[in-house]
Amino acid sequence: MDGFGDAVDGYFDVENQLSRYLLQRADDLRSKGRGRTAAVDSREDFEAHRERVRSTLRSRIGGVPERPDDLSVETTGRRRGDGYSVELLTFKSRPDFHVTANCYVPDGDGPHPGILFLCGHAEPPKSDPLNQKACIELALHGFVVLIIDPIGQGERKQYRDVEIEGTAVSGGGGTFPHSYAGQKCFYAGANLARYMINDDRCALDYLHSRDDVDDDRLGVAGTSGGGIQTLYLSLLDERIDVAVPCCSISHRYERLKTGGRTHAEQAITGSVAEGIDDADLVAAMAPRPVCIGAAASDRYFPIEGVHETIASVRRLYDIYDAGERVNLVVSDTGHCSVYELGDEVFEWLCERLGDTEYEPHDELPTLDEAELHCTSRGSVRDAYANERTIDDLIREYVTKTYPDAGTKPTVDSDCGYAERLRRTLTETFVADRESCELFPRFISRTESDGVRVERVWFKTERDPDIVCTGVLVTDPESAAESPAVVLYERGTDELPERSEDVASLAREHGAAFVFDPRGVGAVRNRNIPVPNWADHHDGMYGTEFKLANDALLLGSSLLEMRVFDVFRAGSFLRSETDAERVSFVGEGIGAYHALYAAGIARNVDRVTLRSLGPSFFELATRREAPFRPQLTAFDVVGDRDVPHVLAALDRREVRVEREIGERKTADR
Template identity: 55%
Template sequence: MDGFGPAVDGHYDVADQTRSYLRERARRQFERTHDERRPLDTRGAVESHREHVREWFLDTIGGLPDRPADADVTVTASLERDGHRVDCLTFESRPGFHVTANCYVPDGEGPHPGVLFCCGHVGAAKIDPLNQRACIELVTNGFVVLAVDPVGQGEREQYHDPDTGERVVGGGGGVFEHCYAGQQWRYAGANVAQVFVHDARCALDVLAERDDVDSDRLGVTGTSGGGLQTQYLCLVDGRPAVAAPCCSVTTREEWLRTGKRIDAEQHLTGAITAGIDYADFLAAFAPIPLFVGAAASDQYFPVEGVHEAVERTRRAYDSFDAAGNVRLHVADEPHCSVYDLSEPVFEWFCARLGDGEYVSCADHDVVDGAALHATPAGSVRAAFPDERTVDDLLREDLASRASTESPEATDGESDAGEAVDPTVVRRRVREQFDLDRAAADLRPRRTRTDEGDGLTVEYVWFRTERDPDIVVTGLLASDPDATARRPAVVCFEDGTAELPERSDDVAELAAAYGTVLVVDPRGVGAVADRPIPIPNWVDHENGIYGTEFKLAYDALLLDDSLFGMRVFDVLRAVELLREATGTDSVALVGEGVGASHALYAAGATEHVERVTLRSLEAGFREMATSHEYPYDARLTVDGVLDCDVPLVLDALDVRGVRVDR
């Protein structure tokens, strides 16, 4: 029993199907946003838009906690340099959650202007030589500069083996840690960006409250991920008087065309559907001086989008007669550091915040990294035995939510002893995964039919959505000698790609159920998408930054989920099997991630009477609250805890659906 040949046995080219589907949906939304966008041509319009964007952003990341009254700033070491010193310090953005930083302090009493330096994705973070050089340029010109390690970088690694001290999750200059933690926060309907933004606000407190800093002259800058932190901070906090986000601006439309990925804290669920783009953040800064640094050959933030975003921003600034407060500098570089953007960014800070004209630093005198550590071993987790981690914060937040929320249910009983109403659960599942979306007429077509080993096998394909189209495939196997006449939809983890190795299993299932449909939801088996090799070092398909990650994250930008789309495809397979066999109810059999698809399909329809789940993944709450969990990009979902796995299982039990595990 073979699987399908290339291009659905030569019937349909599906190699780019999921990506094309997502891009077409995004294109239509971009057009709607463009047509409906109100001009930001008055101060009132800009201020109203700023409030709208800020509220949307805060809602998307799950809000922000209160800043501490006392951050317990502790200077652990100081290095005297020529014309300045560097203080190595820690502070607590939340109790037991330490932030490590270097504070560059110029000679003289001040008060000096201050700059918060947000680090991008480089593992060494604040002690990276290029980041040191940028900070030295600023301190030499009279700025107090606070360079901060983001969570997951520098001295703030979150996942390490206590016996070996080595990282359990790492790579990509912090990207992998951010995405690993980000998946957990996403399950809870929040975004790990909340941690970054809160830390940055607390860092701004530390800077502003220094006796040698003029709190009316605060600026913020950073590149790449640090540039996004700069944008987020300036959106929610009105204290910065100058902003300089670098290599972190484009348009979502230009970015989507490239096939690029972006990591968890930079990725905001529903941004495309909500019509929120990078320019909407920048326009919200008006009228404070804004320097946008960009790179002509930036491989992450296309320069065409930079020009478009800055032009939109200038129009908003013009409402304040402040278009001159916006400057774009494009360096002849690839994606690069603040320092690599050269003198214009430092000149801008000196002109807008400083006490004199910019003077280029002749000798940067970069320090060996370990000398700038704020903790003895370069690790907050080693330095503070009771140090909390980013998943501790989420776990405590969820526990706090649970104490104030009650489920909407009236029958049965959940693991927590709460009542379960299967009708409510079904509604939640259908809403969570948008399962009432428009369905295409099935119109199944056979590519071939085989007879052998007592089975009739048909290879079929059918559409589940139309315009843009989604084609799914399935192998329909019938055993005429079987006594059972309750057919089953089978969801192998890799669909029909697991054939012919699973031929005996299919034959056994056909004997047990009479007829089975081994289905390939979009992106699986015979309708798998081609690998998207951007960046070119990605080679793990279902891991962080692989093709599955890319497609799943693109779906989230549309306020949808690839996981939910596949559940929808399974439901359409249920309808096809019901029509093909003339039965009212079917069974579902799933394995691995396919078991998750089968479970949620069963929870969403009344036409399933039995479910077999093999190697069902852990519940989403369990994964969200575990320090280490089995990351799988195929399980990328936002805000799923209200219809978590245990709740759906309980609802099926109340309905009398037999569940075998």
């Protein structure tokens, strides 16, 4: 048995199908978002719009944690500079969860304006030479500057001892640990940003509490990931008087077009579907002053989107007669640090918050990383015996939000449980998609070892199109009373080496349909190149990761989309074989697709789950959980988790077989 040749044997070019689908969906949603923002023409309208943006962000990150009354600040050292000093300190943003920080303090009593400096994906973060220079420059102009290590970076590395399938999770300047922890947050209906924002607000609490800081003059600045944090913090904390987000502003659609990846803390689920873009986050500052720093050749944040966003922001600021408070600084360079953006950023901060005019310094000495360590061994995990990890915090959130998660549901006395769950799954996987007539195309018919083999393709969605493929294998000697949709991890690409298995399934079920949902097998998307610094991290930062996070932005997931396709494949198989009931056979990732499609479909006979992985509760709460971008989904550890679907199928008297290696068990 053979699979398909290129472009579905020449019938349809599917190389960019999934990318194109997501981009077209994003473009459609962009038009709706533009219309909603364009309708804002009064202060009353804007206040309602701003509150909608805030409430959406709070909801999609899982809420903003309560901050501790006592930060337990500990000053561990001091470094003396010319005209300033650097205090080395730690504080607790959660119980037994330490943040490491350097505070640059100008000479003199003050009170001084305060700046919270937020690092992006740099390693080391707070001691990066360019970040040091930015902090020193501001300190020499009379600012108290607090710079902190983000979760997973610097002295706050979380996964230095963890390897997932041979891939180190720590790395990528924080990108990989953020991706790994962020995936767990998604399962729990949250976002890693909730913990980063909490750290930032606690850092702002510390700045606000210092006697030498004027708490009426507080600003926040950062570049790249730090610029995104700057936006979030400015949106949610009105103590911020000015904001300087750098190399972090563009337009979401422009960013999607580049093929670049969206970091976990930046993938706010459904933000594109809600019509919330960078302009909405920036404009939420109105009428407080904001300076956007941009790089003309930024690889991640296209300059066209920068100018489009600035125009939209200024229009909204004009509602407050404050358009002049929106400043844009563009540097003729690529993605860069705050310091590299040049003197205009520092000059603007001095004008808006400072006490002196800006005069640049030519030579700014920096210190080695170890000299700026706040802990004796450069690690909070080594320094504090009871130090918790981000996994501990996520586990705590899961168990508090879903107290029954991880336990087998009790449904024996609940007659309506199975049908309610089927409706819930239908709303999740089917309701938002407009089914179309399949119009199957049979493009070859052959016989092999006594079975009939047919290659077929059809569309499960239209405008934008989704083409799916499959190989239908029928045993003329067997009645097709329970034909099976067969889902291998690599779909029809696993033929012909799986021919014997497929023939056996065809004889057992009467017919076996080896199926490729979107992005799998013969309809897999082309490889989308990763940045040159990440080319060896395919699973952590590869094509599936990119497409999965893009789907989240649209309020969907690859899991939802593929389960929908499998559901439609079941409909095709029943129609083609005139069978009343259908079965599903899934292996690995395909086992999840089989399980959830069976949970939706009516008239299901059997479900065979080969090497089904952990439940979503386990994926969210286990420290060394497998990283599967194909399973990226939002809020699935509650009553839609694997044990609940299994319980519902049992209630429906659907036979479920689970195979692990050579072992086979029947759930009923």
